Structure formats: C-alpha cells, structure tokens
Amino acid sequence: MSVTVEGLTKKFAPGGRPAVHQATFTAPSGAITTLLGPSGSGKTTVLRMIAGLEAADAGTVRLGALDCTRLPVRERGVGVVFQGYALFKHLSVRRNIAFGLEVRRRPKAEIDRRVEELLALVQLEALGDRLPDQLSGGQQQRVAFARALAIEPRVLLLDEPFGALDSRVRVELRTWLAELHRKTHLTTILVTHDQDEALELSQQVVVMNEGRIEQIGSPDEIYDRPATAFVAAFIGNANVLRGTVKEGQAALGAHALGALGSAPEGSAVQAFVRPDEVKLARADPDAPAMSLGLVEALTRIGGFVKVGLRLPSGERLTVELGKAEFEALSVSQGDRVLVDLGGAKIFVEDYSI
Amino acid sequence: MSATGSDAIREPALVRYSAIAVAIAFLGLSVVVPLASVLVQAFGQGAGRFLAALREPETWAAIRLTLLTAAISVPLNTAFGVAAAWLIARYDFRGKGVLTTLIDLPFSISPVIAGLIFVLLFGRQGLFGPLLEAHDVQIIFAVPGIVLATTFVTLPFVAREVLPLMQSQGSNEEEAALTLGASGWQVFFRVTLPKIRFGLVTGVILCNARAMGEFGAVSVVSGHVRGLTNTMPLQVEILYNEYNLVGAFSVASLLTLLAMVTLVAKKLLERSKAVRR
Amino acid sequence: MSALPFTRRAGVLPGYGLSLGITLFTVCLMVLLPLTALIVKASGVDWSDFSTSITGPRARAAFALSVGASLAAALVNGVFGTLVAWVLVRYRFFGRRVLDALVDLPFALPTAVAGIALATVYGQDGWLGSLLEPHGISVAYTRLGVTVALVFVGLPFVVRTVEPVLHELDPKVEEAAATLGASRVATFFRVIFPTFAPALLTGVSLAFARGLGEYGSIIFISGNMPLRTEIVPLLIVTKLEQYDYAGATAVAVVMLAVSFALLLLVNLFQARVRRARGLR
Incomplete structure (x- = not known):
C-alpha cells in the first residue's frame, strides 16, 4: 500500500x-x-x-x-x-x-x-x-x-x-x-x-x-x-569551493569549470567535489603555480590515503586516493600537484543548471 | 569502612572516621534518642499497661477516626496525583507553571494556616458559615473538616512522586502502545501504571503517613470533641496534657511504628526501583 | 489557539480533558477556594486592627522567636546536614543504611509524637535534660528548646537537597584538581563547595520555611509562654480559640507573605545560578 x-x-x-x-x-x-x-x-x-x-x-x-x-x-x-x-x-x-x-x-x-x-x-x-x-x-x-x-x-x-x-x-x-x-x-x-x-x-x-x-x-x-x-x-561529504561566473564558466581560482549558459556574469558560484572525485597528477616543475595544489598533509587510513591540499586561492581541498593510486602518484608533503576538478557539481547562487 | 572514589581524592582515615562519628552522634542525639524514648515510655511499664491504654474507648475512637480519614483522603489524593502528573508531564499548555505552584502550595503553608483557611471558609463566621448553618450542616469541629484539612495538607504527595518519574520516562512507550492499537485506558493500565508503580506506591505510602500523622491543621478544625473529633495525634496531645504519659506514648508508639514501616517500605521501593533500572 | 489558558499544543496522547478536569476541579476546590477565603477575610479586616494584631508586643515577640529560632536551626542543619550528606554519599561503613533511613524519620514521624518525645527527653528528668540541667543549660520551656525541635524537623530538608548534588559530582573533577596540585582541603573549598552551595542554600531555605510554619513538634517543648516562648503558629491558634478570627487572619497573612517571599527569592536565585552556569 x-x-x-x-x-x-x-x-x-x-x-x-x-x-x-x-x-x-x-x-x-x-x-x-x-x-x-x-x-x-x-x-x-x-x-x-x-x-x-x-x-x-x-x-x-x-x-x-x-x-x-x-x-x-x-x-x-x-x-x-x-x-x-x-x-x-x-x-x-x-x-x-x-x-x-x-x-x-x-x-x-x-x-x-x-x-x-x-x-x-x-x-x-x-x-x-x-x-x-x-x-x-x-x-x-x-x-x-x-x-x-x-x-x-x-x-x-x-x-x-x-x-x-x-x-x-x-x-x-x-x-x-x-x-x-x-x-x-x-x-x-x-x-x-x-x-x-x-x-x-x-x-x-x-x-x-x-x-x-x-x-x-x-x-x-x-x-x-x-x-x-x-x-x-550533504551526500558524499563533498568539498565546497567558492567562485564567480566568468565568461559562462565557473571561475574557481585558476580552474574554470562547466558550461553555465546564461548565468549572469559575476554571480557567486559554489562547486561541490567529493574527495574520491578529484584527480591528481604529478606536476611539471615548470608549470604555472596557479593551477597547482600544495600537499599540506598526508594521512594513511587503511586501504586509502587522505591528501590535504591547499589551492592557490587559499581554499583547502580533501582528496582520497586508493593506496595503489597514491603509490603511482608518489608525492610527499610540500610537493605541488595538478588538480583536476572535472567531477565537480556547480551551483550558481539562486540559479542552477 | 571504605570510601568511594580513587586513592588520590580520599581523605585521611582520621578525617573520615571523625566525620562518620560526628554524623552518627548528631543523628543519634537528634533523632534516635527521641525515637527510643517514645518506645521506652510506652512499654516501660509493661505490655499490659500499653494494651490497656489502647483499649480506652476514647483512644479507640481516635484510632478509628484516623483510619477513616486516611481511607478517604489517600484514595482521593492518589487519583488527583496521577491525573495532575499525567496532565503536567504529557501536555504543554498555558498556565502550567501556575498550576504546578498551586499543587505544591500545601507543602509550603503552615499546617496551622491550612486549618485556618477551612475555618474561614466553613466556620460559623466563615464565608459559607451562614449557608451551612441554615441547612444544619457542620463541617468545622466535625469529621468533614478533619477530612478536608487532611486532604489539603496531603494533596501534593502522590503528584510529587509520580510527576518527576513520568517526566523522566517520557511518553515513547505510550505512543508505541497507541500505534499498536491500544485505547486510552488500555494505555494507562497496561503501560503507564506499570511504569510508574514504584513511584505511585511510594507516594501513596508517604501520603498515608502524613494523613494519619497530621496534627496542626487537624487540631485547628477539630474542636477536640472527645471520642468524636479526635484523631490519634490529637489524642496524644490530650493524654499528654493530662499527664497520662503511658496513654500518650502508647498512642504515639503506634504512630512511630507507622512512621518506621513507612520508611522501611520507602527504602525497599527505592531499592527495587534502582534494581529495575 | 494558545491565547487561552489551558489550550494545549495538539498531541495524540489521550486523557487531556479528563486529567485537566480532575486537576482543575481539585485545585479550585481544595486550594484556590480556601485561599480566597483567607484573602477575603484579610481584606475585610480593619487596617488599624490589622496592624495592632501584628505589631503588638506579643506578636512581635512571636515573630522574632519564630524567625530567630528557624534561622538558627536552619544554620545548624546547614552545617551538620552537609556533613551527614557527605558521609552518606562518600563513605561506606557499617550502619550506613540505618543512618540513611534515620534521616527521613522527621519527615515521617507525626509532629505531635516528635513534640512529646523531645519534651520528655529534654525535660528536667529526661535522658538529656537531666544531663544538661546541672550545667545550667535548660532546653525545655526555653527558646533553645524551640530551636532544638526545629533542628529535628529541618534536618531532612538539608540532607536530601545536598545529597543528590554530591552524588552527581564527578570524581574526575576532584582528581583533576589533585593533579593540578590542590590539597584535599583546597579542593573541597574551591571545587566541591561551589558546586553544591546553591543546593545547600535551597536546603537551608526550605528548612527555614518549614521552621516558620512548624507547630506540633514545638508546642510541647516550648511551654508556650507569651512574649517568651510563643511561636507564630501558636499565636494564630490562640487567637482562633478566642474567636479573634480577624487577628488570626492578619498574623497568618503576614506569615504567608514572609515564607512566600523567601521561596520566591530562592527560586530567583536558583534561576540565576542556572543561567550563569549555562544550564537551560
């Protein structure tokens, strides 16, 4: 019934x-x-x-x-x-x-x-x-x-x-x-x-x-x-990043994400990305510092590793990697890594896509 | 002997023993000695004198009146106490604070004033005096006045025991019973009453002890008509003032026995309540 | 809908009407109506009669005795009641259960019985009276006797108010004080005492309030001499026996006012303490 x-x-x-x-x-x-x-x-x-x-x-x-x-x-x-x-x-x-x-x-x-x-x-x-x-x-x-x-x-x-x-x-x-x-x-x-x-x-x-x-x-x-x-x-303990709409995309520090269509320029934007949805890659030493994250903390929790990153905007980002994935990446505290926020869900204030 | 708590926060043995000794001495002097004196005075001249004293017709009448008064007051206050506790614990309404204060009021009023207010209400010069006189009804200096004053003085006892219990238990089990299809009375008799039974019995016992032992309020409304409006405590006073010490202490020892039974029952109930939890 | 008194927030538990009916009926009939009689009577009393009843030398002496003896007894109980509560909560010893039960005896023992027992024990030939008299200390028929009776009556109020607070006291707090270097005495006065002080004040106030109204346990030991050992409740009874209803009412109203003011003060104080400590 x-x-x-x-x-x-x-x-x-x-x-x-x-x-x-x-x-x-x-x-x-x-x-x-x-x-x-x-x-x-x-x-x-x-x-x-x-x-x-x-x-x-x-x-x-x-x-x-x-x-x-x-x-x-x-x-x-x-x-x-x-x-x-x-x-x-x-x-x-x-x-x-x-x-x-x-x-x-x-x-x-x-x-x-x-x-x-x-x-x-x-x-x-x-x-x-x-x-x-x-x-x-x-x-x-x-x-x-x-x-x-x-x-x-x-x-x-x-x-x-x-x-x-x-x-x-x-x-x-x-x-x-x-x-x-x-x-x-x-x-x-x-x-x-x-x-x-x-x-x-x-x-x-x-x-x-x-x-x-x-x-x-x-x-x-x-x-x-x-x-x-x-x-x-609420679902998946996502990281929250704040930014603004710029040229139809969400500008979050050096990252520009999504196609926001007709969202008014300059509106506030929130991006949510879960710790397991962020992809990291080793950075070319000459890469511009703006798109990199600084590894501040590494915590091994059983089968996975929690990586604490600080973005150039000053915002903090928590990333979870499988043990194997982490070993392949092979970074340590103080290194800079490339951050891919492609999986983020983006919400423009009072407006959503 | 031992102390609770760890070694680090325990007082030296001398301090502990002295504290216990002073506590025992204080309670011994202020409580045990008077208590013992009642029993010694009552039985000191033999059980025969004790029993003879209780067989005096006026004393016997006082015992009967005390039992009658308690038999009316205690059930009334039990019903009231449970209803009031249910009301205050289970519902939010305006005026709840005032109502709670009014229910507690008899506790904070001198027994003498408790008697006085009924004299002012039903006495010959009282508010309803002329009306009662016209219909030839006597309340003050008669049994109804004694019952009224006793009921007033003991009004909060059951509510006081049951209310905190109901408040701390919450109403989850009652709600569960309702979802299972129980009616209001089924919820009360099958769920609520078993939940509050220890507190309820404690309240009834304390209420009864006070109802049988009340002196000040009853003294004011009774008029001391021998053999008619004397309760046991009033009989104690009369016999004592007549220097009939054996008589006075014989009745007093019955009341003391009641008090001791009350205390033991209360302690046992508290323990079974603790075990239950 | 909550503009009217006794409208409730809608819930589903049955019995609201019935329990409200029983409670209101009983409270109106048994509490409100008699109190109204007192107020009606008091407001009908001529003002000059009213003031003579309560400012005459006899009334003044009675008030002084009642307040003084109740206060003294409450303070004695404050000290010894705290000690008894402490011993009952903290120490385990042979006879603790009996001691615990004895504390409640003054609650359960009819006041008239307590009265004649105290009068007998402290009388000239009594167990304690005969020991004290040779040293020039007479208890029976003196103000000291009134105080002794009030100590008996008030004891459970202090013990039973302080005891639960001592019971709730977390020993870890005391252990923390000890690790921080506090002596046992310092811990008691800086950590333990402040915790139960509000409860102690409540207990002492309750004992005091009870003392003001106490009748049965005092009248036998006090001797009831006007101006010397006559307490306020007895004054009311005496006036009633002389059919001076106006006088009795006047004295009663003043006594009620004093004890209510006291209870109100205690409640306000407790609310403040609770707020200051962030409870509720």
Missing part, C-alpha cells in the same frame, strides 16, 4: 519556523523510502505525522486511497519502530510482541501462534521470556520490529531504527532489514541521518533540510545528480 503526503506542514511554536513546510511525496507500494536529512530537518516529524503521533497543521496523509489525516493513531494500522525502540520494559519479549493482538482481544491460541512465528522471523526464539533490559541493543531492535509487524500493519515506519547501535551491528542489521523487506514486501518509510543507510537500503530517497524537501529520487539520482547545493554538499 502506497503512502502519499501532500502539503504536510507543522509548526511547534506559534510564530516560529515550521518544523515541516509543505512536504509532498509518495512512498511507492512495497518499496523502502528513506527520509534523509541532518538532525532538525523535520524528517522525524513527517514520520510522526504519517503515524498519527502528531497532528498536521495543514496537508493530508493518505494510505493507499484512504485519507487518514484525521484518523486516530490506533486506527491507522501503521507499524512503528521507534528511536530507542520504546519497548515495554515491564513485559517479556513475548508479551511485547503480543501487545497489539492482546489489546485487539484476539483469541489466545491465535496470539500464541503469531508470536512464535514472529519470534522465528526475527530469530529470537530462545529469548521470548526475557525482559527487554536483558537483551542487547540489536536484539531489542529486532523485538521492536516483531512487535510492529505483529499487528499486520499496512505500512512500516522506522524512526532511526539503528541510531543507538554501534557501527558493526548497524551494518549487520542493515543487511538483515533488507532481507526482512524481501520477505514481507511491506511499504516502508525509514528515517535516518546516515546516508550510507539511505543509499544502501532504499528504492527512493527523500532528502530534507530545515523542514523542506530538497530532492526526491532514487539513491543513484541523489548521488549522481544532486538537485540543490544542499544535497550536493
């Missing part, structure tokens, strides 16, 4: 900046859609409005064809995995999972059967009688999934489901979630600030910033063709 939100708006403080402003998107049926953004971007608020945990000031929420903007939470039939899980600490794992069925007064035999199925699904058969506090973070997280799935929800809403876990468990659970989704094919909306999570898990990504939607697209589109300066900067 698809989820459609239209013009969703929410203000917490009267007169203040809206937490969410005019959010509109559709989460396609059977797919994972990720709401991605930094903290305070309004992504959790959108999720809570879809769940019915916050009332929207304006806009609509539809589950399939059903307008449920005014429907109380308990009648929406959405499965929510909360940030920090919100497990019932006084109830065993089994009773946590059974909760939604118990309050619906389903027959005992049916509840028991369903709980066992779910325990098997999340691979916690042996831990059914434990209390949540006796489980590891990853296990608690799976209980939260099982509890949400028990009510056979129309959609699954995940609020930073891996947020509280350490990085190794996060990666494991990502794979687990992808598998779970292949089995259930539930329409899923995932809120996260972690771009790796978004790019790996989802079929569609909605990037949010300061309450507004910046871009909607597939993970590849988001990565390869950022629609706004914010997305370009």
Whole structure:
C-alpha cells in the first residue's frame, strides 16, 4: 500500500519556523523510502505525522486511497519502530510482541501462534521470556520490529531504527532489514541521518533540510545528480569551493569549470567535489603555480590515503586516493600537484543548471 | 569502612572516621534518642499497661477516626496525583507553571494556616458559615473538616512522586502502545501504571503517613470533641496534657511504628526501583 | 489557539480533558477556594486592627522567636546536614543504611509524637535534660528548646537537597584538581563547595520555611509562654480559640507573605545560578 503526503506542514511554536513546510511525496507500494536529512530537518516529524503521533497543521496523509489525516493513531494500522525502540520494559519479549493482538482481544491460541512465528522471523526464539533490559541493543531492535509487524500493519515506519547501535551491528542489521523487506514486501518509510543507510537500503530517497524537501529520487539520482547545493554538499561529504561566473564558466581560482549558459556574469558560484572525485597528477616543475595544489598533509587510513591540499586561492581541498593510486602518484608533503576538478557539481547562487 | 572514589581524592582515615562519628552522634542525639524514648515510655511499664491504654474507648475512637480519614483522603489524593502528573508531564499548555505552584502550595503553608483557611471558609463566621448553618450542616469541629484539612495538607504527595518519574520516562512507550492499537485506558493500565508503580506506591505510602500523622491543621478544625473529633495525634496531645504519659506514648508508639514501616517500605521501593533500572 | 489558558499544543496522547478536569476541579476546590477565603477575610479586616494584631508586643515577640529560632536551626542543619550528606554519599561503613533511613524519620514521624518525645527527653528528668540541667543549660520551656525541635524537623530538608548534588559530582573533577596540585582541603573549598552551595542554600531555605510554619513538634517543648516562648503558629491558634478570627487572619497573612517571599527569592536565585552556569 502506497503512502502519499501532500502539503504536510507543522509548526511547534506559534510564530516560529515550521518544523515541516509543505512536504509532498509518495512512498511507492512495497518499496523502502528513506527520509534523509541532518538532525532538525523535520524528517522525524513527517514520520510522526504519517503515524498519527502528531497532528498536521495543514496537508493530508493518505494510505493507499484512504485519507487518514484525521484518523486516530490506533486506527491507522501503521507499524512503528521507534528511536530507542520504546519497548515495554515491564513485559517479556513475548508479551511485547503480543501487545497489539492482546489489546485487539484476539483469541489466545491465535496470539500464541503469531508470536512464535514472529519470534522465528526475527530469530529470537530462545529469548521470548526475557525482559527487554536483558537483551542487547540489536536484539531489542529486532523485538521492536516483531512487535510492529505483529499487528499486520499496512505500512512500516522506522524512526532511526539503528541510531543507538554501534557501527558493526548497524551494518549487520542493515543487511538483515533488507532481507526482512524481501520477505514481507511491506511499504516502508525509514528515517535516518546516515546516508550510507539511505543509499544502501532504499528504492527512493527523500532528502530534507530545515523542514523542506530538497530532492526526491532514487539513491543513484541523489548521488549522481544532486538537485540543490544542499544535497550536493550533504551526500558524499563533498568539498565546497567558492567562485564567480566568468565568461559562462565557473571561475574557481585558476580552474574554470562547466558550461553555465546564461548565468549572469559575476554571480557567486559554489562547486561541490567529493574527495574520491578529484584527480591528481604529478606536476611539471615548470608549470604555472596557479593551477597547482600544495600537499599540506598526508594521512594513511587503511586501504586509502587522505591528501590535504591547499589551492592557490587559499581554499583547502580533501582528496582520497586508493593506496595503489597514491603509490603511482608518489608525492610527499610540500610537493605541488595538478588538480583536476572535472567531477565537480556547480551551483550558481539562486540559479542552477 | 571504605570510601568511594580513587586513592588520590580520599581523605585521611582520621578525617573520615571523625566525620562518620560526628554524623552518627548528631543523628543519634537528634533523632534516635527521641525515637527510643517514645518506645521506652510506652512499654516501660509493661505490655499490659500499653494494651490497656489502647483499649480506652476514647483512644479507640481516635484510632478509628484516623483510619477513616486516611481511607478517604489517600484514595482521593492518589487519583488527583496521577491525573495532575499525567496532565503536567504529557501536555504543554498555558498556565502550567501556575498550576504546578498551586499543587505544591500545601507543602509550603503552615499546617496551622491550612486549618485556618477551612475555618474561614466553613466556620460559623466563615464565608459559607451562614449557608451551612441554615441547612444544619457542620463541617468545622466535625469529621468533614478533619477530612478536608487532611486532604489539603496531603494533596501534593502522590503528584510529587509520580510527576518527576513520568517526566523522566517520557511518553515513547505510550505512543508505541497507541500505534499498536491500544485505547486510552488500555494505555494507562497496561503501560503507564506499570511504569510508574514504584513511584505511585511510594507516594501513596508517604501520603498515608502524613494523613494519619497530621496534627496542626487537624487540631485547628477539630474542636477536640472527645471520642468524636479526635484523631490519634490529637489524642496524644490530650493524654499528654493530662499527664497520662503511658496513654500518650502508647498512642504515639503506634504512630512511630507507622512512621518506621513507612520508611522501611520507602527504602525497599527505592531499592527495587534502582534494581529495575 | 494558545491565547487561552489551558489550550494545549495538539498531541495524540489521550486523557487531556479528563486529567485537566480532575486537576482543575481539585485545585479550585481544595486550594484556590480556601485561599480566597483567607484573602477575603484579610481584606475585610480593619487596617488599624490589622496592624495592632501584628505589631503588638506579643506578636512581635512571636515573630522574632519564630524567625530567630528557624534561622538558627536552619544554620545548624546547614552545617551538620552537609556533613551527614557527605558521609552518606562518600563513605561506606557499617550502619550506613540505618543512618540513611534515620534521616527521613522527621519527615515521617507525626509532629505531635516528635513534640512529646523531645519534651520528655529534654525535660528536667529526661535522658538529656537531666544531663544538661546541672550545667545550667535548660532546653525545655526555653527558646533553645524551640530551636532544638526545629533542628529535628529541618534536618531532612538539608540532607536530601545536598545529597543528590554530591552524588552527581564527578570524581574526575576532584582528581583533576589533585593533579593540578590542590590539597584535599583546597579542593573541597574551591571545587566541591561551589558546586553544591546553591543546593545547600535551597536546603537551608526550605528548612527555614518549614521552621516558620512548624507547630506540633514545638508546642510541647516550648511551654508556650507569651512574649517568651510563643511561636507564630501558636499565636494564630490562640487567637482562633478566642474567636479573634480577624487577628488570626492578619498574623497568618503576614506569615504567608514572609515564607512566600523567601521561596520566591530562592527560586530567583536558583534561576540565576542556572543561567550563569549555562544550564537551560
């Protein structure tokens, strides 16, 4: 079942900046859609409005064809995995999972059967009688999934489901979630600030910033063709270089990049280039100093090397090279190298190509 | 003995022992000695005298009135305390600060003034005095006044224990229950009540101890009608002033027992709360 | 929509109406209405009667005693309460749990029981009275007795306010002071004391406020002699027993004003400390 939100708006403080402003998107049926953004971007608020945990000031929420903007939470039939899980600490794992069925007064035999199925699904058969506090973070997280799935929800809403876990468990659970989704094919909306999570898990990504939607697209589109300066900067930890429009190109120090067409001469320009998109080459000792970067720092991090460059404009640039690539280049601190910024995404202020 | 913290920041043994000795001596003199004297005075002339003192009809009436008062005040304040804590912890609304202050107010008012305000309200010269007299209803110098004054004095106890607990726990679990389809009352009985149970029981116990032990406020509104409007603490005063020391201390020892049971229960609850966490 | 009082920001948790209804009903009936009665009565009192009630020699002596004894007791508790809190938080020794439980006893023990117990213990033939009298120190029926009773009553306020702050104190801060060359004494006064000083002030103020209003534990040991050992709450009771409702109300209003002013000051001070330390 698809989820459609239209013009969703929410203000917490009267007169203040809206937490969410005019959010509109559709989460396609059977797919994972990720709401991605930094903290305070309004992504959790959108999720809570879809769940019915916050009332929207304006806009609509539809589950399939059903307008449920005014429907109380308990009648929406959405499965929510909360940030920090919100497990019932006084109830065993089994009773946590059974909760939604118990309050619906389903027959005992049916509840028991369903709980066992779910325990098997999340691979916690042996831990059914434990209390949540006796489980590891990853296990608690799976209980939260099982509890949400028990009510056979129309959609699954995940609020930073891996947020509280350490990085190794996060990666494991990502794979687990992808598998779970292949089995259930539930329409899923995932809120996260972690771009790796978004790019790996989802079929569609909605990037949010300061309450507004910046871009909607597939993970590849988001990565390869950022629609706004914010997305370009946010995805892939890009370097930011500033310059101006000169003769239809972006002038960044000695570099002239892109074809900016009709952009007005002299407008401010921002260029975003990811550390792995910069190409370096050994410089001819006689080359003019203007197009070179000075190697200020070299840091080996496992299989790759982080190169800290200072451009003639004074701006700093971080470049990542594979170990082999670095060895082929063979530079050391204080050397000058040729810098190719060809992969940069360019945004003219208030104007984009 | 030992001290917490690393070796570098530990005081010399002499300092530690002296500090502990002074603390014990201070608490011994100011708390243990009076406490012991109650028990010695009550039982000093034998358990027979103690039991006989409690069997006096007026004392027995005082015990019954105290139980009745607590049986009315404590449930009322429990319901109020939970409702008020829920309201203040869960919702934002204008006037919340004022409301919180008003709920705490009975804590910062002298018990004597607590009694006085009810005399000014329902006494013969009070605001509603003429009205009550016309309908032949007596509140002051009667049981209803005692119940009212006691309820006023103990009003904040349950709210005070439950509110911080609700605030620190947040409402995530309640929200989860709602998304799973629980109704309002189901959320309350299946999620909220189990979450707050230790704090709630602590609040009820403290509320009960104060309700049974309140003296100043009740003294002002009771009128000291023997066998009718005397609670246990008032009976203690009367017997003491009549130099019936065995009688006074026998009733007092019952109240002391109540206080000690209250404290032990509170400590046990705090410990199980800590273990739970 | 938030222009009206008691309008809330829209949320989904149920029970707003019910809990608001119960709370407002109870607070109006049990707190606001009785306080209104007090204010109505006080505003009906003739001004000259009002001032005679509170400036007569008997009232002045009572106020002086109540304020003086409460202050003295609060200060004693400030010193010993801090010590007890420190010992309870920092040291592990046999009987610590019992000591911890005893601190709360004055909270739980009915004041009338405390009153007759103190009066008996400090009476001429009492366990402590008989030891002190030969040295010319009489406690029962003196102002000292009032103070002793107030020390008993106020102790838990100081201990239970200071204790959590000492508990939260990060030992690493003290270790840092030690690595920087501070002695233990210097660390206490330069690092530890400033941390819990605001809590100590709050505790002492709470003990003081409680002392002003205390009745049951004092009246047995004080002897209740007008001009000498009569406290303000007793003055109110006495006036009520003489059906002098106006006088009782006048004294009560002044006493309320004093304790509220005190609590307000403490709250303002704490808000300032919190702001100065960048909390909230």
